Amino acid sequence: MSSTEGTILEDELRKLECHFTWELEKEELDLTDLLNRLEQHVDFKLGDNAGLAQTYNSLGFVKYLLGSPQDALTFLQKCVEITKEYWDNDCxxxxxxxxxxxxxxxxxxxCFSESESYLEKIRSIAQKFPDSPLGFHHEVLGEKAWAFFKFSRKYYNQAKDCFEKALELEPRNVQWNCGYAFVLNRIETHGFGVPKLLTIKQLRKAIEVNPDNDELKALLAVKLAxxxxxxxxxxxxxxxLEGSPNAPNVIRYVAKFLRSYGSVERSIALLKRALEKSPTSGFIHHQLALCYKRKKNxxxxxxxQNTSKAGDEIQRLRSQCIYHLDKATEFKCGFIVAMTELANQYSEDGKLDRAEELFQQTLQIAEEKNENLQYIYLSYAEFQQYKKRSLSDAITYYMKCLKIDKDTTNGKKSDKHLKKINDKQSSKSFGSGKAKRTFVRKEERNAGP
Known part of the structure; x- marks a missing residue:
C-alpha cells in the first residue's frame, strides 16, 4: 500500500464509531483491573448475550492496548458471532x-485488505440507513455509553450523556436503562451532583423494564437502606439473593445492605462465599474489611475495650480488617479509598510509620488521578492532628479539603475541625488565639487558588 493510500484509509478509519476513536486513552486506564472485570463478566455470563457481545468487543480493544493483537482479533470475532446469533436478521x-x-x-x-473489507461492511450498513449517521443510532450510542462507564470513572459524565441520548431514541431499552441507572449511582456516590432521588427513580424504571435483573434489585436495596x-x-x-445466589456483584450489594441493616455476621458469610468464586476481587475484600471495621467499632x-477479652477481640477484628484491606489494595491497584482506610487502621494500631508511608503513597496517587482528594486530605489531616500531633500539617490539609468544596460532608468536617482549633487556641489567651487565627488565615492563603 502506498503512503497516499494509507493516509486515505486512516482518514476513513478515523470517522468510524468504535473504541479506537472514542479517545479511551491508555494512560487513563487501569488495564489490569479492567481486564479482570471484563473477564469476570464473561466467566459469570452476567447479562444477556447482547451484553456479552459488548463485553467481548471491549475485551478485544483492551487486549489490543495490552499488546496482544491475536487475542484481540479472537475476542472481536466472538463479538460478531454472538451478535449475529442473538439479533439474527436485525443485527x-x-x-x-x-x-x-x-x-x-x-x-x-x-492487514490492509482485511481492514478495507470491514470498512466496506460498514459502508453497506450506512447505505441501508441513509437518514441517520452511524454515530446517532441508539445501538452505537448505548455501546459507547457502556464503554465509557466500564473503562474509567473519568468518563462517567460522557457515559451519562450517551445513555441519555440513547434513551431518547429507545426509551424502553433494557440495556440502556440499566446502564443509565448504574452510572447515575456512581456519579451520585462520588459526589458529582446527581441527587439520590434521581438515582432511585431510574433504578425503579430499569427494574420495571427488566424485572429479572437481580443486580439492579440489590443496588436499589442499598440505596433504600x-x-x-x-x-x-x-x-x-x-x-x-434468591434469583442470583452466586453472582459476585449481587452478593456485594446484598452484603452492603445487610451491613447497613445491622446484620454484619450475615454480610460476612455472604462475602466469604463470594470470595470463593472471585478470590482476587478487590471490591469483595474491601467490603469484608468494612464489615470487620463495623464489628470493631x-x-x-x-x-x-478495657477488659482483656474485649481488647483481644478488638485487636483480632482490626487485624482481619487490615488483612482484607491489604488484599483489596493488592488486587486493585490505585484503590484510593481502601488505601486510605488501610492507613487509618495502621494508625489506630499504633504503626504510625507504616501509616505515614501509606498516606504519602495514597496522596500521590489521588493527586495524580485527581480522585477522592477530599477524603484523603481529611483523613491525613486527622492523622496529623490526633496521631502525629502536628497542628500545622493538620491545618494545611484541612484547608486543602475545605478549598475543594466546603459544602460536602468532608468539607463540612474540615471546617468543623478548623473552628475547633481556633476556639481551643482562643480559649488559652487572647494573644495566642489571635496568633492562631492569623496562622489559619495564613494557611488558607498558602493553599492558593
Missing part, C-alpha cells in the same frame, strides 16, 4: 462498533 446496527474495531485492528496489524427505607429494601434484597462504642 446490522449492532455490528457497527465491532466492525469498526476490526477495521482498526486489521489496519494496525498491517441509605434512605432508611429498610422494609422495601429487605424485600428486594431477598429477591435478588461497635465493640469500641460499647466501652468494653
Amino acid at each position: 446490522d446496527k449492532w455490528l457497527i462498533v465491532a466492525y469498526g474495531n476490526l477495521a482498526w485492528l486489521q489496519y494496525h496489524m498491517k 441509605e434512605s432508611t427505607e429498610y422494609d422495601e429494601g429487605e424485600k428486594l434484597m431477598e429477591e435478588a 461497635d465493640l469500641q462504642r460499647e466501652g468494653c
Whole structure:
C-alpha cells in the first residue's frame, strides 16, 4: 500500500464509531483491573448475550492496548458471532462498533485488505440507513455509553450523556436503562451532583423494564437502606439473593445492605462465599474489611475495650480488617479509598510509620488521578492532628479539603475541625488565639487558588 493510500484509509478509519476513536486513552486506564472485570463478566455470563457481545468487543480493544493483537482479533470475532446469533436478521446496527474495531485492528496489524473489507461492511450498513449517521443510532450510542462507564470513572459524565441520548431514541431499552441507572449511582456516590432521588427513580424504571435483573434489585436495596427505607429494601434484597445466589456483584450489594441493616455476621458469610468464586476481587475484600471495621467499632462504642477479652477481640477484628484491606489494595491497584482506610487502621494500631508511608503513597496517587482528594486530605489531616500531633500539617490539609468544596460532608468536617482549633487556641489567651487565627488565615492563603 502506498503512503497516499494509507493516509486515505486512516482518514476513513478515523470517522468510524468504535473504541479506537472514542479517545479511551491508555494512560487513563487501569488495564489490569479492567481486564479482570471484563473477564469476570464473561466467566459469570452476567447479562444477556447482547451484553456479552459488548463485553467481548471491549475485551478485544483492551487486549489490543495490552499488546496482544491475536487475542484481540479472537475476542472481536466472538463479538460478531454472538451478535449475529442473538439479533439474527436485525443485527446490522449492532455490528457497527465491532466492525469498526476490526477495521482498526486489521489496519494496525498491517492487514490492509482485511481492514478495507470491514470498512466496506460498514459502508453497506450506512447505505441501508441513509437518514441517520452511524454515530446517532441508539445501538452505537448505548455501546459507547457502556464503554465509557466500564473503562474509567473519568468518563462517567460522557457515559451519562450517551445513555441519555440513547434513551431518547429507545426509551424502553433494557440495556440502556440499566446502564443509565448504574452510572447515575456512581456519579451520585462520588459526589458529582446527581441527587439520590434521581438515582432511585431510574433504578425503579430499569427494574420495571427488566424485572429479572437481580443486580439492579440489590443496588436499589442499598440505596433504600441509605434512605432508611429498610422494609422495601429487605424485600428486594431477598429477591435478588434468591434469583442470583452466586453472582459476585449481587452478593456485594446484598452484603452492603445487610451491613447497613445491622446484620454484619450475615454480610460476612455472604462475602466469604463470594470470595470463593472471585478470590482476587478487590471490591469483595474491601467490603469484608468494612464489615470487620463495623464489628470493631461497635465493640469500641460499647466501652468494653478495657477488659482483656474485649481488647483481644478488638485487636483480632482490626487485624482481619487490615488483612482484607491489604488484599483489596493488592488486587486493585490505585484503590484510593481502601488505601486510605488501610492507613487509618495502621494508625489506630499504633504503626504510625507504616501509616505515614501509606498516606504519602495514597496522596500521590489521588493527586495524580485527581480522585477522592477530599477524603484523603481529611483523613491525613486527622492523622496529623490526633496521631502525629502536628497542628500545622493538620491545618494545611484541612484547608486543602475545605478549598475543594466546603459544602460536602468532608468539607463540612474540615471546617468543623478548623473552628475547633481556633476556639481551643482562643480559649488559652487572647494573644495566642489571635496568633492562631492569623496562622489559619495564613494557611488558607498558602493553599492558593
